[in-house]
Amino acid sequence: MSRSxxxxxxxxxxxxxxxxxxxxxxxxxALTIAQLCLISALMALGINLQWGYAGLFNxxxxxxxxxxxxxxxxxxxxPVREAWALGGAGIAAxxxxxxxxxxxxxxxxxxxxxxPRVAATLIFAVVGYAxxxxxxAPAILAVESHDAAQTGYLGGLGLPVMWSWPVGGxxxxxxxxxxxxxxxxxxxxxLAIATLGIAEIIIAVLKNEEWLTxxxxxxxxxxxxxxxxxxxxxxxxxxxxxxLLGGDGITAAAIFVKLAYLVLFALVLAxxxxxxxxxxxxxxxxxxxxxxxxxxxxAAMGKDVSARHLQIFVLGxxxxxxxxxxxxxxxxxxxxxxxxxxxxxxxxxVMVIVGGAGSNMGAVLxxxxxxxxxxxxxxxxxWLANAIVAGWPADSLxxxxxxxxxxxxxxxxxxxxxxxxxxxxxxxLIPMRG
Amino acid sequence: MVDGFLNAAVLFANFVLVPGxxxxxxxxxxxxxxxxxxxxxxxxxxxxxxxxxxxxxxTILVTWWLQAHxxxxxxxxxxxxxxxxxxxxxxxxxxxxxxxxxRYYRVTRATPVTFMIASVGVMFVLNGAVRFIIGVxxxxxxxxxxxxxxxxxxxxxxxxxxxxxxxxxxxxxxxxAIVAVAALFWFLQKxxxxxxxxxxxxxxxxxxxxxxxxxxxxxxxxxxxxxxATLAGVLYGLDKSFKPFTYFQLLMPMFAAAIVGGIGQPVGxxxxxxxxAFSEVGLTYAYKKLLAYVVPDSWASxxxxxxxxxxxxxxxxxxxxxxxLLARPTGLFKGKVI
Numbered sequence: 001m002s003r004s005x006x007x008x009x010x011x012x013x014x015x016x017x018x019x020x021x022x023x024x025x026x027x028x029x030a031l032t033i034a035q036l037c038l039i040s041a042l043m044a045l046g047i048n049l050q051w052g053y054a055g056l057f058n059x060x061x062x063x064x065x066x067x068x069x070x071x072x073x074x075x076x077x078x079p080v081r082e083a084w085a086l087g088g089a090g091i092a093a094x095x096x097x098x099x100x101x102x103x104x105x106x107x108x109x110x111x112x113x114x115x116p117r118v119a120a121t122l123i124f125a126v127v128g129y130a131x132x133x134x135x136x137a138p139a140i141l142a143v144e145s146h147d148a149a150q151t152g153y154l155g156g157l158g159l160p161v162m163w164s165w166p167v168g169g170x171x172x173x174x175x176x177x178x179x180x181x182x183x184x185x186x187x188x189x190x191l192a193i194a195t196l197g198i199a200e201i202i203i204a205v206l207k208n209e210e211w212l213t214x215x216x217x218x219x220x221x222x223x224x225x226x227x228x229x230x231x232x233x234x235x236x237x238x239x240x241x242x243x244l245l246g247g248d249g250i251t252a253a254a255i256f257v258k259l260a261y262l263v264l265f266a267l268v269l270a271x272x273x274x275x276x277x278x279x280x281x282x283x284x285x286x287x288x289x290x291x292x293x294x295x296x297x298x299a300a301m302g303k304d305v306s307a308r309h310l311q312i313f314v315l316g317x318x319x320x321x322x323x324x325x326x327x328x329x330x331x332x333x334x335x336x337x338x339x340x341x342x343x344x345x346x347x348x349x350v351m352v353i354v355g356g357a358g359s360n361m362g363a364v365l366x367x368x369x370x371x372x373x374x375x376x377x378x379x380x381x382x383w384l385a386n387a388i389v390a391g392w393p394a395d396s397l398x399x400x401x402x403x404x405x406x407x408x409x410x411x412x413x414x415x416x417x418x419x420x421x422x423x424x425x426x427x428x429l430i431p432m433r434g
Numbered sequence: 435m436v437d438g439f440l441n442a443a444v445l446f447a448n449f450v451l452v453p454g455x456x457x458x459x460x461x462x463x464x465x466x467x468x469x470x471x472x473x474x475x476x477x478x479x480x481x482x483x484x485x486x487x488x489x490x491x492x493t494i495l496v497t498w499w500l501q502a503h504x505x506x507x508x509x510x511x512x513x514x515x516x517x518x519x520x521x522x523x524x525x526x527x528x529x530x531x532x533x534x535x536x537r538y539y540r541v542t543r544a545t546p547v548t549f550m551i552a553s554v555g556v557m558f559v560l561n562g563a564v565r566f567i568i569g570v571x572x573x574x575x576x577x578x579x580x581x582x583x584x585x586x587x588x589x590x591x592x593x594x595x596x597x598x599x600x601x602x603x604x605x606x607x608x609x610x611a612i613v614a615v616a617a618l619f620w621f622l623q624k625x626x627x628x629x630x631x632x633x634x635x636x637x638x639x640x641x642x643x644x645x646x647x648x649x650x651x652x653x654x655x656x657x658x659x660x661x662x663a664t665l666a667g668v669l670y671g672l673d674k675s676f677k678p679f680t681y682f683q684l685l686m687p688m689f690a691a692a693i694v695g696g697i698g699q700p701v702g703x704x705x706x707x708x709x710x711a712f713s714e715v716g717l718t719y720a721y722k723k724l725l726a727y728v729v730p731d732s733w734a735s736x737x738x739x740x741x742x743x744x745x746x747x748x749x750x751x752x753x754x755x756x757x758x759l760l761a762r763p764t765g766l767f768k769g770k771v772i
Contacts, residue, residue, distance in 0.1 A: 057547055182756065188547045189478050190759055193689050197752030200686065208745040342561065342682075346554050353551060408565035415558025419535055422552055 007361060010429060014368045021376070031258040033375050035330060038265040039323050041367035044351040045272055045360060046319030052358035052432065053285065054312045055292040057192040060179070062344035063199030064317045066206055066336065067175055068168030068324020073219045073334045075164035077156035083143045084154060087211065090139025091154075094132050101128025143211040153214045162225045164325045165268065172321020173314045175202070180313040184306060199345065206336040213336060220333040226260040229253035261330055268326065269364070272319055276360050288312060289358075342411070347374060350418045356428025365429055373417065377410030384409075437594070442727040444596040448585070454708070454715040456604040456673055459611035462707030463666035464684065465691035466618065466700055467659030473635035473698030474655040475536065477549035482663060483685035484560035485524055487678050489664025490671050491568040493520030494575045501577065509579040509602070511672055521664045528660040529653060531556050540652070564678045573676040576603060603672040614665055615704060618658065622700065627654055635698045683748060687714070690755035696765030705766060710751045718744045 022030035043061060050056040101124060108120040144152050183194045206213050213219070232238050232253040245252040279285050291298040291305050299305050328334050347370065355366020385406035389399040421428065464486060471479045479485075496516035506512055535552050581587075582605055585597025622628040627650070634641040634651045642648060667681060674680075691710045695702020721739040742750065758765060 057550070182760065186759055186763075188545075189550045190693075190763070192547075192550060193478055193693070194752075194756050194759055197686055197690075197749075197755055200683075201746075201749045201752055204746050204749045208743060342558070346558065349551070349554060350558075405566045405569065408562050408570075411562030411565065412559050413562075415555045415560075415562065418555035418558065419552065422548075422555065423535075423538060 007365075007430065010365050010369075014365070014372070017372055025379075027255055028258060031255065031262060033372060035258065035262055035265060036327075036375075037368045037371045038262070038269050039327050039330070040348065040351060040371050041364045042265075042269050042272055042323035042326070043320050043348045044355065044363040044367045045269075045276055046316040046323070047348055047352045048355075048357065048360060048363040049276060049312055049316035049319065051352060052363070053280065053288045053292065054309060055188060056184070056309060056313055056316075057188045058195050058313065058316065059192040059341075059345055059349075060195035060199035060202075061320055061348045062339050062341050063195075063202035064172040064176065064320040065324030065327065065344050066199075066203055066339050067172045068164075068321040068326070069328035069334050069336075070206060070213060071168035071171045071321070072161060072164040072222060072325045072328035073213065074156040075159050075167050076161035076223045076329075077219060078158040080146075080151045080153065080155035083146045083151060083211075086146055087139035087143035087154070090135045090142070091211070094136035094139065097128065097131045097135060101125070101132065104128070140209075140211045151214075152217065153211050153219075160225065161223045161329050162264075164329065165322050168325030169318040169322040172324070173318040176314045176317030177310065179317075180310045184309045184313060196341065196345070199341065203336060203339050206339075213334065216335075216337045218333055218335045218337075222329065222332050222334070224332065225264060225329065226257050229257055232256060265326060265330075268322065272322075273360055273364065280360065347371075347414065350414055353418060354421050354428055356430045356432060358432030359428065359430045362428050362430035362432070369429070370414070370417070374410055374414065377413050378407045381406035381409040438727040440592075441594055441596045442724050444588075444592075444594055444598050445724050445727070448596065448598045450712075450715050450719050452598075452600060452604055454712045456601075456607045456669075457715065458708035458711030459607050460666050460670045460673065460707075461684075461687055461691050461711050462704040463611055463614060463662045463669070464688040465695065465703035465707045466615070467662045467666075468688050469692040469695065469698055469700065469703040470655050470659050472692060474631060474651060475540070475549065476638075477546045477553065478689060479659075480550065480553040480685065481531070481557040481560055482659070482688065483682045484557050484564060484678075485528060485660060486663040486667035486684070487564045487676075487681035488527055488560055489520045489524030489660065490667035490676055490681070491520075491564050491678075492523040493517055493664065493668050494568060494573055494671070494676060496520065497575050507578060511576050511578045511603070511606070513575055513668055513672060517664070517668055520668060521661050524660040524664045525657050527560070528656040532652065532656050537652075540648070561678070561682065564681075568676075568678070570678055573671070575676065576672045578602065601673070603669070607669040607673060610665060610669060614662060615700075618662070618700065621658075627651075631655065686748060686755075687711075687751040690751040690758075693755055694758045694765055696767035699765065699767040702765055702767035710754060713754060714747050714750050717742045717750055718747050 018030045018034055021033065043065065046064075047058060047061065050058045104124045105121055105128075108124060109117060112120055143154060146152060179195065179198050183191055183198070186194060207215050209215065210217065227235075229250070230253075233249045238253070238256070241256060242249050242252040245255055287298070287303055288308065290301075291303060291308055295305050348367075351366040351370040352363050353366070354370055355364070356362030382403075385402045389396070389402055392399045464482065467485075468479060468482050471477070471482070493513055493516045496519045497511075497513045500506075500512050500515055505515065507514060535556055536549060539549055539552060579602045581599060582602050583598060583600040585599040588598045589595070620628075622632055630641065630646045631651050631654060633644070634646055634648070638648075641651075667676075670676075670681075670684070687710050688707075691706035692703050693706070694709055695704070695706030718740065725739055
């Protein structure tokens, strides 16, 4: 079977699976799965850039996705003017003090050496910490105690939520630049441990800095790039669509909204895919692969390995940030407590490995199959457990237990899929070319 | 004034020193397993936290079974009786995972990152398995005497205003950790297999040439790592409580301890464990009350004098980890950079 044939077969299989879900479960379920497949595919593209093109093991997907989510709230939520009036000045002063501290430390590190450098760094850090917290602590208290049940944070810019997608990418790129500057000198597996840790730090900040994010109180009711179902049903132009989509007005509106999101996500993914493919087949992509395969040789040829690594780390993380903003837009709320490394970091990795590292089409296809399995394993496990316990007495402890834990089987399934693909098809579904 | 200092010292011991020692010992046991696998198999094992959770979950189930049948150790927790079965389960899982997953990559001489991604797969499987056998909720399984010294008892004994409470699980943690570490060092220093393991960790090719059988060495490494992981997990669970997700999160402080100490260095893992534990406990403790005892009232601050908010507890180990990787990648005890 030729390469394009196998792609056609895999795409056909995906469409068939989604149609089967639409027929046997619900059209809405099939559309939701497809939406998240697209978002996951964008994250997987980002990881594939870093791992497949450059051999960088980024285990911090969760952190960059959460930064994208943060962008969605900071861009779309209207500003809380009273909170700004109460704490804005203090927070601005603290920010200036922080920047001054960092500048002083950087400058003293450049100009001095030996023990004066260490001493200066320590003094600047301690004094800076004192000044920053002097301004920040009362400002935070003022902001967080202002109408804590409703707001208790600074709010955002009140712009259309779609703006947050590029902003999320920029935010993640900025964080990635910082993180990359610090960690990219590390060996691949140390880099994984370090980025895993940094992602946890990002989540800790988002959970606890309530003045910025509302923390675990969550920001709900974000604005949407598509109309609300309720309004849609009143629209004149929508009426002919109802009869076309079938069912009553409510179902038709729900399906229409889901389709609208789907189209938006698909456009973003298609753009990212096109750019990633162009990059892969450009001289830049060849240089990246040369660095990945033998960094010493590439360095000897005059390639700036660390600058190229930083570049691709920033680019890949930006894609993850955009995807994170899209996910929060789709959810309509930002919930820092919901970020979990299994779901947001390691599942994306399974997608990339299953799809075939280094192949963009593989990353996209891998995302579809892995996300589909991840979602459908739950009802399947339930169904299986029900089938097993069908004849058992209702008060059997084992029966209750089995029904209780059936959903967790999907974790086992994911692990097995990853291990089996690595062992028996290490190049993945769509092996990389060249 | 003397009373003030004594009270401050007791306060410090109660909230920083004693909890720090117990937590440090638990981290050290876990980090020893990580450092052994890192040293012998040459990869960071992401599944270590879940291996720990698995051994603990089995121990808890057996403990419940024993409790249901009226078995008890009196003042000691019943979990100690169940421990060997938990250890056996964890060892069995570790050996099976090596046979089914890691051996293949060893034979094909795969890169450390390949091992690491494979360990992510094992992590998924174990994570699901733990949830499968015990669920996702918090579980308490400690029984027996709760306190060796209660805060009130200490106050009556000494006449000080502050109390010092020492939980029996904290003492038990320290005793078990000392015994386990002593046994491990005796094994590594005195037995032929232990020496072979150290040789293998130092220079794999030379060790192979000297006739050391890699399969045996690797099997011992897994057995020791799984045993220590289960010990650490059960002690942590007795001291605090068992929750699968918390155990997954413990992976990070344990990695930090192993890397800070120096990969492949058992002493380093122990020192690293205590360093991480004391940083976490010491930096998140609010020193307001303590300072009130030793400085004049007029100096008193209205803040909590807490260096880092408690919510950032887990972040501290990451910062230590990253700083170590940047400033001294070999760690405190000159471990290897593979």
